[in-house]
Amino acid sequence: xxxxxxxxxxxxxxxxxxxxxxxxxxxxxxxxxxxxxxxxxxxxxxxxxxxxxxxxxxxxxxxxxxxxxxxxxxxxxxxxxxxxxxxxxxxxxxxxxxxxxxxxxxxxxxxxxxxxxxxxxxxxxxxxxxxxxxxxxxxxxxxxxxxxxxxxxxxxxxxxxxxxxxxxxxxxxxxxxxxxxxxxxxxxxxxxxxxxxxxxxxxxxxxxxxxxxxxxxxxxxxxxxxxxxxxxxxxxxxxxxxxxxxxxxxxxxxxxxxxxxxxxxxxxxxxxxxxxxxxxxxxxxxxxxxxxxxxxxxxxxxxxxxxxxx
Amino acid sequence: xxxxxxxxxxxxxxxxxxxxxxxxxxxxxxxxxxxxxxxxxxxxxxxxxxxxxxxxxxxxxxxxxxxxxxxxxxxxxxxxxxxxxxxxxxxxxxxxxxxxxxxxxxxxxxxxxxxxxxxxxxxxxxxxxxxxxxxxxxxxxxxxxxxxxxxxxxxxxxxxxxxxxxxxxxxxxxxxxxxxxxxxxxxxxxxxxxxxxxxxxxxxxxxxxxxxxxxxxxxxxxxxxxxxxxxxxxxxxxxxxxxxxxxxxx
Amino acid sequence: xxxxxxxxxxxxxxxxxxxxxxxxxxxxxxxxxxxxxxxxxxxxxxxxxxxxxxxxxxxxxxxxxxxxxxxxxxxxxxxxxxxxxxxxxxxxxxxxxxxxxxxxxxxxxxxxxxxxxxxxxxxxxxxxxxxxxxxxxxxxxxxxxxxxxxxxxxxxxxxxxxxxxxxxxxxxxxxxxxxxxxxxxxxxxxxxxxxxxxxxxxxxxxxxxxxxxxxxxxxxxxxxxxxxxxxxxxxxxxxxxxxxxxxxxxxxxxxxxxxxxxxxxxxxxxxxx
Numbered sequence: 001x002x003x004x005x006x007x008x009x010x011x012x013x014x015x016x017x018x019x020x021x022x023x024x025x026x027x028x029x030x031x032x033x034x035x036x037x038x039x040x041x042x043x044x045x046x047x048x049x050x051x052x053x054x055x056x057x058x059x060x061x062x063x064x065x066x067x068x069x070x071x072x073x074x075x076x077x078x079x080x081x082x083x084x085x086x087x088x089x090x091x092x093x094x095x096x097x098x099x100x101x102x103x104x105x106x107x108x109x110x111x112x113x114x115x116x117x118x119x120x121x122x123x124x125x126x127x128x129x130x131x132x133x134x135x136x137x138x139x140x141x142x143x144x145x146x147x148x149x150x151x152x153x154x155x156x157x158x159x160x161x162x163x164x165x166x167x168x169x170x171x172x173x174x175x176x177x178x179x180x181x182x183x184x185x186x187x188x189x190x191x192x193x194x195x196x197x198x199x200x201x202x203x204x205x206x207x208x209x210x211x212x213x214x215x216x217x218x219x220x221x222x223x224x225x226x227x228x229x230x231x232x233x234x235x236x237x238x239x240x241x242x243x244x245x246x247x248x249x250x251x252x253x254x255x256x257x258x259x260x261x262x263x264x265x266x267x268x269x270x271x272x273x274x275x276x277x278x279x280x281x282x283x284x285x286x287x288x289x290x291x292x293x294x295x296x297x298x299x300x301x302x303x304x305x306x307x308x309x310x
Numbered sequence: 311x312x313x314x315x316x317x318x319x320x321x322x323x324x325x326x327x328x329x330x331x332x333x334x335x336x337x338x339x340x341x342x343x344x345x346x347x348x349x350x351x352x353x354x355x356x357x358x359x360x361x362x363x364x365x366x367x368x369x370x371x372x373x374x375x376x377x378x379x380x381x382x383x384x385x386x387x388x389x390x391x392x393x394x395x396x397x398x399x400x401x402x403x404x405x406x407x408x409x410x411x412x413x414x415x416x417x418x419x420x421x422x423x424x425x426x427x428x429x430x431x432x433x434x435x436x437x438x439x440x441x442x443x444x445x446x447x448x449x450x451x452x453x454x455x456x457x458x459x460x461x462x463x464x465x466x467x468x469x470x471x472x473x474x475x476x477x478x479x480x481x482x483x484x485x486x487x488x489x490x491x492x493x494x495x496x497x498x499x500x501x502x503x504x505x506x507x508x509x510x511x512x513x514x515x516x517x518x519x520x521x522x523x524x525x526x527x528x529x530x531x532x533x534x535x536x537x538x539x540x541x542x543x544x545x546x547x548x549x550x551x552x553x554x555x556x557x558x559x560x
Numbered sequence: 561x562x563x564x565x566x567x568x569x570x571x572x573x574x575x576x577x578x579x580x581x582x583x584x585x586x587x588x589x590x591x592x593x594x595x596x597x598x599x600x601x602x603x604x605x606x607x608x609x610x611x612x613x614x615x616x617x618x619x620x621x622x623x624x625x626x627x628x629x630x631x632x633x634x635x636x637x638x639x640x641x642x643x644x645x646x647x648x649x650x651x652x653x654x655x656x657x658x659x660x661x662x663x664x665x666x667x668x669x670x671x672x673x674x675x676x677x678x679x680x681x682x683x684x685x686x687x688x689x690x691x692x693x694x695x696x697x698x699x700x701x702x703x704x705x706x707x708x709x710x711x712x713x714x715x716x717x718x719x720x721x722x723x724x725x726x727x728x729x730x731x732x733x734x735x736x737x738x739x740x741x742x743x744x745x746x747x748x749x750x751x752x753x754x755x756x757x758x759x760x761x762x763x764x765x766x767x768x769x770x771x772x773x774x775x776x777x778x779x780x781x782x783x784x785x786x787x788x789x790x791x792x793x794x795x796x797x798x799x800x801x802x803x804x805x806x807x808x809x810x811x812x813x814x815x816x817x818x819x820x821x822x823x824x825x826x827x828x829x830x831x832x833x
Contacts, residue, residue, distance in 0.1 A: 053403050054558040076406035086397040102322025103405035105315030350766055357773050376765055384754055482750035
């Protein structure tokens, strides 16, 4: 079994009274791993700890077997693309990559060759000699990724690379991330607050919520966790009483609540797939008219709520 | 391998930081200062009989007393602080360079740019004065003496204000206190208080090679002041690099 | 799914305080500045050094009445000039620069607040804060010395207090326009603060360099200019050869064009964006 790329053990970090990470335990292996969590859950704090820009208050963190704080040598193996914009507007893309490469000890023709390669990978050759102040959001994201790639790191950390980009650019970046691992062999840890975006890149995810790692593993296992818990579904319309009577007879129905005006039905189901398969027939049989149907648990926040209560 | 990395990284950081300082809009301030110094010295030369001593005193007041610490404050206090605030320091912090060495890179860039700007201001002021009074060997000797002094001043003041920028969230305020209250006010109190200012030691040191004006009348041992300034610079660099090494940048 | 009913009710009241909206800005500036530890520290330290000692010394030592010499000695003090300058720098540096930096200038003007009202609100706020150091303490000094005088001529003391009020108002106003202008020229308050210092000290140094050849060069120094105005206000003679027209022109240059430039900057940065 290969050593984990990132190993956090009861890792904690706080900023005054604000807790960034709280007894955080996580193991990230090779390949592409998604870190998913709502805003403020601790994703960026984790990345800052991994890159050694901040130090943990307690617990241990090992990145490729070493502690990152005050360990600049290790940063030659890590490429970091943060979520914020830090590109100097007065430099061209090429100058920026020269700066980035120079800081990693690269120089001369080998640096220039590498810059060309990296510009090709991120498809920024055409705009490389323009000042970065004039770049679009997507171009800036690509250039940030290029800056994190120029020294050919083993591990790439991408903090919310898709935020603020349009759907076309998002697709391009997702393809780029997959390409970086598959064709160039980089291990990638990518964070987002949108599960389905991560799903398109990888099946290995870790879920973070309020500074804790609440689940990690294959996405399908996490989805199954959701399925094992009762789902809340609301239906609104006419003749809901008749529908309620039919639902009561079903095995998947855990509980029912009908509003006083008999128009809104809250149902908890243990097997949502079966419910959704059978509900059209039940509606026909009951003669009810559905005006609105909504699954209240079909979002990331609900996943976290389940997992945190667990 | 590490030596090559650190050397290349240091040179890269120094070069890019120096370039950033020069092309930043602040060059307008340096240009305005140069024009002002030139105009004041040029006009003064038309109004007074004295020659070289007056030029020396003017350069002392305008450059050493006022514009040198001010320019050092404007450039130095904000250099690292601005990069921390706008997060462009990320690239440096996530590079494999030892942060203490990165700090030195910033220092070399700052000292170099500051020395160049101050030499420019001094030369323009000197040229405007002696364009009226006439150039000679003594005037050239005066210029060289002041150029050397401003270069040393740039090294010391850069070390001071750069550490302010790392340690404090609002370094400009302490910098203004140092320049206008400490050096101006406290430094002009007769007695031992002036020994605790950079300017005093700079002037004492400069008295060894400037033979005109008030600077030449400074009492004290130039070599002792040189040691004080050298020690102070090293101490400030050590403090600054240690602070940068231990600094968390969220 | 639909949206939940939004519990919004339109406001049907009358907008009666339209004309006084600038006072909201003034109030905001005043409260914000009073939360600044640095500014409060400077005001307290300056008050102790500049005002408290004279209050104690003049009040406790025997005196017939409040005299112009007492007030002039306190007002024409270099320490007062330094502290007023520091206070003006701390007060004015971020007044407009922060609004430019955060683009909130556009938000102010987007609410159909005219630029001149915005500027008026900011200036009044700055003056209100400055008055804590430059207006209230000298009046307190005058009142304290008058209250402890042994002589019967309270009318003469009242006259000196009236002149003090005039001098204090001038001191309060003096540095604010230039400070506002420099704040409007940059988005970084630290540069504005340094700029304010640099401007006034540069003027002082240049005045010092040339004043030996002609006394009117002293008018370039803002500290000197203020001291000459104190002489005028308290009825003291001006130095021989000093031009009154020069005094008026320099004062005009320090007060009026900076406000015009500030107004122009607000227009160019905020209107039509």
